[in-house]
Amino acid sequence: MISLVPSWANRYADYWDTIKERNLWLIKLRYGAVVMLTGFLISSKLILHLSFNKTQFAALILINLIILIYNLLLYRLSKFIKTIPGHFNPLHFSLLQMILDLTALGLIVYYTGSIETPLIMFFVFHMIIGSLILPGTVIYSIAGIIVFIINILIFSEYFLIIPHQPISGLLPNPLYTNIKFIAAYDVAFIFVMFVSVFLANKIANQLYKIEQQLIESLDKLNEAETEKQKYIIGIVHEIKTPLAAVHSYLDIVLKKFLGQLNSKVEERLNRARIRSSEAIDMINDVLKVSKLRLLDEIANDEVELSEVIVKIVKKQTINLRAKHIMLNFFDGRTFKKKIKGDKFLLEIAFSNLIGNAVKYVGTNGLIELDLVDNENEIEIEFADSGIGIPAEELDKIFMDFFRASNIKDRSYEGTGLGLSIVKQIIERHKGNIFVESPSKLALPGRPGASFKLKLPYIN
Amino acid sequence: MSIIAIIDDDPDILDASGLVLSAKGHQIITATNPDDGYKIVKENSPDLIILDVMMNEPDDGFFLAQKFRREKITTPIIMYTSISKASGMDYGVNELVPVDEFVEKPISPEQLIEKVDKLLHKKEAK
Numbered sequence: 180m181i182s183l184v185p186s187w188a189n190r191y192a193d194y195w196d197t198i199k200e201r202n203l204w205l206i207k208l209r210y211g212a213v214v215m216l217t218g219f220l221i222s223s224k225l226i227l228h229l230s231f232n233k234t235q236f237a238a239l240i241l242i243n244l245i246i247l248i249y250n251l252l253l254y255r256l257s258k259f260i261k262t263i264p265g266h267f268n269p270l271h272f273s274l275l276q277m278i279l280d281l282t283a284l285g286l287i288v289y290y291t292g293s294i295e296t297p298l299i300m301f302f303v304f305h306m307i308i309g310s311l312i313l314p315g316t317v318i319y320s321i322a323g324i325i326v327f328i329i330n331i332l333i334f335s336e337y338f339l340i341i342p343h344q345p346i347s348g349l350l351p352n353p354l355y356t357n358i359k360f361i362a363a364y365d366v367a368f369i370f371v372m373f374v375s376v377f378l379a380n381k382i383a384n385q386l387y388k389i390e391q392q393l394i395e396s397l398d399k400l401n402e403a404e405t406e407k408q409k410y411i412i413g414i415v416h417e418i419k420t421p422l423a424a425v426h427s428y429l430d431i432v433l434k435k436f437l438g439q440l441n442s443k444v445e446e447r448l449n450r451a452r453i454r455s456s457e458a459i460d461m462i463n464d465v466l467k468v469s470k471l472r473l474l475d476e477i478a479n480d481e482v483e484l485s486e487v488i489v490k491i492v493k494k495q496t497i498n499l500r501a502k503h504i505m506l507n508f509f510d511g512r513t514f515k516k517k518i519k520g521d522k523f524l525l526e527i528a529f530s531n532l533i534g535n536a537v538k539y540v541g542t543n544g545l546i547e548l549d550l551v552d553n554e555n556e557i558e559i560e561f562a563d564s565g566i567g568i569p570a571e572e573l574d575k576i577f578m579d580f581f582r583a584s585n586i587k588d589r590s591y592e593g594t595g596l597g598l599s600i601v602k603q604i605i606e607r608h609k610g611n612i613f614v615e616s617p618s619k620l621a622l623p624g625r626p627g628a629s630f631k632l633k634l635p636y637i638n
Numbered sequence: 639m640s641i642i643a644i645i646d647d648d649p650d651i652l653d654a655s656g657l658v659l660s661a662k663g664h665q666i667i668t669a670t671n672p673d674d675g676y677k678i679v680k681e682n683s684p685d686l687i688i689l690d691v692m693m694n695e696p697d698d699g700f701f702l703a704q705k706f707r708r709e710k711i712t713t714p715i716i717m718y719t720s721i722s723k724a725s726g727m728d729y730g731v732n733e734l735v736p737v738d739e740f741v742e743k744p745i746s747p748e749q750l751i752e753k754v755d756k757l758l759h760k761k762e763a764k
Binding site: 427436 | 648650651654655657658661720743744745746747748
């Protein structure tokens with residue numbers, strides 16, 4: 180059996196997606212054809228003062244109606260088609276559509292005067308569409324069959340075997356009995372049909388090859404990215420091992436396991452411990468980022484976000500009390516659905532955002548967490564009345580290692596990776612995150628920042 | 639007083655953890671590779687094992703823990719890791735690996751003492 184799949188279509192999943200898309204596209208286009216045919220009937224009568232006899236008129240209306248009906252049926256059918264080898268697949272569906280359309284077009288051509296009708300040009304258009312979907316052999320065969328049928332039609336009319344159905348008023352003299360015209364027209368028609376198929380096929384082929392090269396390059400890039408992340412994890416891990424030992428020794432000395440320390444030594448060792456903590460935090464953040472980028476799949480837990488928030492806020496209670504921070508949590512959701520995602524990762528993201536708010540809001544500050552939702556998504560806002568983010572830096576805030584200028588010169592510790600991690604986690608959950616500063620809680624001299632994120636609900 | 643076996647290829651981690659725990663009055667035995675680790679556990683039947691996840695090879699620690707459990711050695715195990723929790727890869731305790739507790743390096747002396755006490759109490763309760 181002849182394969183309907185073109186030889187160049189070797190990335191199956193993509194190819195089938197394209198075919199499915201084009202099938203739907205053809206169905207949409209067909210509604211246009213019905214409208215156009217109706218328009219043609221009306222305008223040719225009213226504007227061009229052409230006339231059809233009763234048979235023609237009835238036939239054209241009927242064909243138009245049949246096209247409309249089979250289009251509705253095809254649309255229904257399109258929803259049940261699956262790409263199972265050996266079964267009725269999207270390509271068979273394309274072919275079915277093409278056969279139906281060409282039959283309808285053949286009839287329309289016949290009822291509008293065969294060789295005399297301008298509508299014959301629509302065959303070329305069908306050949307081009309076909310070439311984009313079907314392999315060369317199939318579409319050349321279809322072109323051959325059309326040419327054959329059209330020739331039978333033309334010559335049957337020429338030899339008066341079947342009645343000619345001209346549009347009266349279109350041509351001053353009938354051409355269907357003019358053998359010179361028929362010969363010239365026929366040759367041109369055959370030529371245009373096959374050359375169109377040839378060109379369209381070639382172009383489709385090349386486009387597909389280019390697309391494939393692009394996909395291959397993308398795969399290679401992704402591979403290189405994976406290698407890079409693995410390399411980072413390897414290196415950073417190697418650095419962490421000795422650092423962990425250093426840190427452990429500092430702890431032991433500072434906790435006086437080895438005896439008392441003189442205060443000058445103790446002070447410097449404390450500094451050393453703080454600095455090694457910074458390095459370890461940085462290493463842990465880099466590891467988090469790299470691991471996240473390497474993660475192919477995230478867990479698929481059903482997560483109730485308000486529970487996640489409450490859990491994280493509880494962990495911050497000591498900090499909130501110590502800094503006299505007022506934290507309000509408003510749950511203004513109507514649908515209150517769960518979201519699908521990785522609970523552990525979401526906790527990391529939310530605890531980063533809440534942790535940032537607590538860190539930058541300062542003593543006596545305000546923090547407000549709001550949940551709102553609609554049927555499809557949940558929106559969470561984390562607003563604070565803290566030091567805010569300079570306007571010109573808002574678009575850089577999610578970049579790796581970026582730290583806003585107003586926190587660099589103060590003693591806020593941080594690696595500049597937290598928000599990058601948050602953004603990656605949210606995006607892995609098909610969500611979005613936005614930042615605003617000043618926030619709605621802005622106070623004089625305390626512009627504050629607000630992070631809004633949207634996550635899709637399970638549907 | 640309890641006997642605690644620490645198995646880690648990093649001699650400084652052995653020394654540091656050993657210092658902390660011996661200061662609490664525990665007897666420490668150490669090994670720097672899985673084979674020696676297996677031997678000291680077999681010979682001394684410690685009350686607690688502290689095991690590093692990565693020794694010569696990644697996951698050496700996991701395999702050793704599995705070996706202990708296969709041989710019905712039910713001594714509680716604390717596993718030292720350096721990247722697990724920090725990186726969002728939370729190993730399920732008891733699902734994948736038969737250990738009782740994961741701790742991330744570097745561990746502070748207070749935390750180490752707390753976890754060790756917790757597991758020793760749990761063992762006594764059994």
